[in-house]
Amino acid sequence: MTHAPARTLVIDTATAACSIALIEDGAVIAAEHREVGRGHAEQLLPMIAGLPDGGRAAHILVDVGPGSFTGLRVGIAAARGLALGWDAEVRGYSSLSLIAAAVFAAGRTGDIAVMLEGGHGEVFVQGFAPGPAPLDALASLKPEAALAALGDRYPVGNGVRWLQQIAPDLDAQPALPDAANALLLPAALATLPPRPLYGRAPDAKLPGGKVPA
Numbered sequence: 001m002t003h004a005p006a007r008t009l010v011i012d013t014a015t016a017a018c019s020i021a022l023i024e025d026g027a028v029i030a031a032e033h034r035e036v037g038r039g040h041a042e043q044l045l046p047m048i049a050g051l052p053d054g055g056r057a058a059h060i061l062v063d064v065g066p067g068s069f070t071g072l073r074v075g076i077a078a079a080r081g082l083a084l085g086w087d088a089e090v091r092g093y094s095s096l097s098l099i100a101a102a103v104f105a106a107g108r109t110g111d112i113a114v115m116l117e118g119g120h121g122e123v124f125v126q127g128f129a130p131g132p133a134p135l136d137a138l139a140s141l142k143p144e145a146a147l148a149a150l151g152d153r154y155p156v157g158n159g160v161r162w163l164q165q166i167a168p169d170l171d172a173q174p175a176l177p178d179a180a181n182a183l184l185l186p187a188a189l190a191t192l193p194p195r196p197l198y199g200r201a202p203d204a205k206l207p208g209g210k211v212p213a
Helices: 040-049 069-086 095-105 143-148 160-166 179-184
Strands: 007-012 017-024 027-035 059-065 089-094 112-117 123-129 139-141 154-156
Touching: 007 040, 007 069, 007 179, 017 040, 017 179, 027 040, 027 179, 040 069, 059 069, 059 095, 069 089, 089 095, 095 112, 095 123, 095 154, 095 179, 112 160, 123 143, 139 143, 143 160, 154 160
Parallel strands: 007 059, 059 089, 112 154
Antiparallel strands: 007 017, 017 027, 112 123, 123 139
């Protein structure tokens, strides 16, 4: 992240991971990453409270998706609430771009396809070139369609297990977003509005059939 504020709290609850990090002057000064599956709401605030100064920061960065409907809303609600109490600025980033940034930073060359588990047996998919730079729009696809669209892109993310069920020999790297890797995001990918990026219409409906915002 270039031109980052002096201190940034990063919150990531979009997937099976519950992950937080405190970044100051271009370095991670504290972080915690747990693969919890469920129960983000019970774990997130105590994790933040355990950070230096209770995680208080002038800037909050939160994973806005795609990912779990419940997990996304837990993280975004916490980010908004803390921002209100601390008079802090809050921005978002995509879970897919965060995984891409970490994979490229670890030495992967060439284009990749980041895949996260979605609903109804589908996977969220987006291609990235080194940078990371998005190559196409986010899509939610059945595993067969995602495999057919893969081309020469190397698959990463926890959604790859769905592809490996139909292509057992597929070389792939499972991964979940980790808040500490937000430091690797280009500034242009860390300025999304703090509202859910579902990737597909959420299953949950409000009374009257309305889709939650």
